[in-house]
Amino acid sequence: MFSDADAGGAACGAGRPGGADRPAPVGESYLRADRILAAALDAGAEAIHPGYGFLSENPDFAEAVEAAGLAFIGPPAAAIRAMGLKDAAKRLMAQAGVPVVPGWSGEDQSPGRLLAEVERIGFPLLIKAVAGGGGKGMRLVERPEDFAAALAAAQGEARTAFGNAAVLIERYIPSPRHIEVQVFGDGTRAVHLHERDCSLQRRHQKVIEEAPAPGMTAAMRQAMGAAAVRAARGHRLSRAGTVEFIADPSDGLRPDRFWFMEMNTRLQVEHPVTEAVTGIDLVEWQLRVAAGEGLPLAQDAIPLSGHAVEARLYAEDVPAGFLPATGRIAHLRWPEGLRIETGVRQGDAISPWYDPMIAKIIAHGPTRAVALARLAQGLEATEVAGTVTNIAFLRRLLRHPDVRQGKVDTGLIGRDLAALCARAAPDAAVLAMAALAAAGLLDGEPEHAGFALWGPLRRTVAFGDGGSAWIETLGPGRHRIGTAAGEARVERRAGRWWVDDAPAPRAVRHSGGVSVWAGDGEWHVVLPDPLMREAVAAAGEGVLRAPMPGLVKALSVRAGARVRRGDGLAVLEAMKMEHRLTAPRDGVVEEVTVAEGDQVEAGAALMRIGGEAGDG
Known part of the structure; x- marks a missing residue:
């Protein structure tokens, strides 16, 4: 038996943030290592699988699992720490003979040293938090006069997000491809399971991933795969890992134009596309190696069949800048014939406490064109109501002519953002x-x-x-x-x-x-509702409650204000529409329990009204 401590940290977390007995913030719920270990021991589990969320790369959690006498179905804590800081990882990769982007990743973070390195590297360049991820603590600098402000901003963001203000500086490769290689090791040997292209990104976060990479040549695959295996062997990788590279596609994919970016010692969110084209269950491999077995297959026995594409379905407002959205899933329909990975069911709430990813939708076909067509058809058949999503954006992205032709790079979405985010008026x-x-x-x-x-x-x-x-x-x-x-x-x-x-x-x-x-x-x-006109709790007419999940957009009164029946009290934004909540009675606002900007669930108390307007 084993316990899955964090099944992704995204879809599952987004779907069920817990009840009254389980606080919603991640630090008080599914990141509580002590409770996870207690549950595993109570269940008689022999091992813990950390999923691919926060816990999968937490060395302290890995050590706690081992200390409790359980097997950690992931890399050793030492390996996690070795790859956890980008500067240390980059030095390790260079020592292992893996090509790295020219830059500076030293311990000397003094302004004088950084400026000297900037003069050597040249512009444009990237400032990146050494402990970062997800685009946090990252800044693109194209002119010397912008460097100081960008450095301060990156360091401040890194300090806030990761508790570590250290940065590294790299030469910026314009319009690069983001290609990563799935690797697997048993502590002695290592193999790669081919590559994935993750170039379609917004704000440095992946949107659509595919395997194999469009335009990949045999020579490029051999060179990149060999470099990834050297990286895995360099720190004796045990279990699954991903070596991420950037490539300069200006003259096609060439073996001399790719560089190491970072290494993750875990499964990635996009691992299903690798499973689809290889026919290999990566979690099964993790379990086998954790049980002491060696790698199930040698390098030359790992197949590559067809093409697979994955789209990440998020609860987010794309035209508003990909802002995370909340709400309760009132209706949910998935397409048939595709692989759907989700932890969300109809009736679940998308809360502000977790990553807003609702699902991963994966299509496989004999060719890239067939896989893309199947995914496009699947997205057209997908129905989600109760929150806004990025599904229209995904549909347009799959129809983009450059995407169809495989001419992808990390800047594609940014260049055509207006067209991809356009919101059509209903006919x-x-x-x-x-x-x-x-x-x-x-x-x-x-x-x-x-x-x-x-x-x-x-x-x-x-x-x-x-x-x-x-x-x-x-x-x-x-x-x-x-x-x-x-x-x-x-x-x-x-x-x-x-x-x-x-x-x-x-x-x-x-x-x-x-x-x-x-x-x-x-x-x-949204249809008119008697609750919207009155928004009154059944237990007492003096409590104004939210008739649906939404954002408190505005508050018109404060505690102590005298109001009359029908006066506007608040504006609630739900499903991208604003709803005016009015006073259910004459009286005095005794308490306001929310603030502007709060996300609230249906039925949440917003304010209490008591007394009469004429009372002292």
């Missing part, structure tokens, strides 16, 4: 289906319904943003719908809806309102 077909769903007519209606005494029945549907639509029922399953985007004729044929003789967008009504999906767009409409 008449989308609004018509939203109105149909809001009226409860998606499943049709009885044949006798829909007729008034002197003509077709006409009804009005109100949306939560103040908009509305009218529906004129012409007969069973036949409607004429008027919206702000124009009129549309909607008809149900053979069990599916058509709008103006074209297949209708997919729509669903759920606890959070109505959601509609069409092409690469998704639209969410």
Whole structure:
């Protein structure tokens, strides 16, 4: 038996942040090593698998597991520490004969020494936190006059994020490819399981990964794989690891134009694409090696079949700068035929305490074109409601002509960000289906319904943003719908809806309102709710509660303020719409329990109103 201490730290963490007996912040929940060890021992586990989140590269946790008499299904603590600091890792790689980017990674962090090294390296250059990751403590500097300010900013961010202000400086390679190699060792031998391309990034964080790398040549794969194996052997890697490189693609992928970037002594989030093209279960290998077995396969026996692509589905607001989003998953539908890795189920909450990754969606095919097409179809069939996601962004990215042709680099998303993040306005077909769903007519209606005494029945549907639509029922399953985007004729044929003789967008009504999906767009409409007008707790009319999960965008009153029924008290932002919460009664605001910028769950108390406006 074994215990999985951290199944990714992203999807699982995002889905279930715990209940009242388990505080949500990670330091008080799933990063509590003492509780994890106690649970493992109580369960009679023999080993702990750390997943691929925070605990997988925590040397103190690895040592605590071993001290408790359990096997740690990951690298030894010494190996984690050796690769944990970028400057030390870079020196180790250079000693092992692995090509490294020209730069400075010494212990002397004095301004004079750093300036001297900058003059030697030249511009443009990158400042990187030695203990960093995820783009934190990293700055691109293109001009000498910007160096001092960028250095101070990088050091300050590094100190805050990692408790270590030390930085290294590297030559910046314009428009590089980010290619990493999966390696595996048993402490004596090491092999590589081919490469992955992770060039499609935003803010230095991966978005789409694929294996093998587009345009990879046999000579380049041999050189990069050999360098990765030397890196693994250099510190006697045990279990899984990833050696990450940057490559200059300006003249194609060449063996003399790639450099070591960093090494991770764990499984990566994108390891499923390697499993797909090799047919190897990497977690099984981890278990076997942890049990004392040697590597299951020699280098020349590791297969490479077809192509695999992975997309990371996040709860985030892309047009707003990829800001993390929250909410409760009111509706969830996954595509068939693809590998879905997730810890989120319908009804789960996406909280502000964890990484907002909802799932990894992986497609495999005999060729890159087939794999891309399967992933694109899968994303079009994916439905998530209750929070905004990056799914429209992913769909557009997969259609990008350079992505289709394999002309990827780390700057592609940044160059075309405006087009990739554009938010399309809903057309008449989308609004018509939203109105149909809001009226409860998606499943049709009885044949006798829909007729008034002197003509077709006409009804009005109100949306939560103040908009509305009218529906004129012409007969069973036949409607004429008027919206702000124009009129549309909607008809149900053979069990599916058509709008103006074209297949209708997919729509669903759920606890959070109505959601509609069409092409690469998704639209969410919140419906008016009696709770929204009053937002009053059943237990007492003096408590103003949040009618849905959302962000406290604004507070109009403070404690002590006198209010009258209907006065505006707060603005709650949910599903990218603002909702005005009003006073349920006359009285005095006795307590405000939230602040602007707080994320709140449905039912959370926002303020308490007591007394009467005229009372002293």
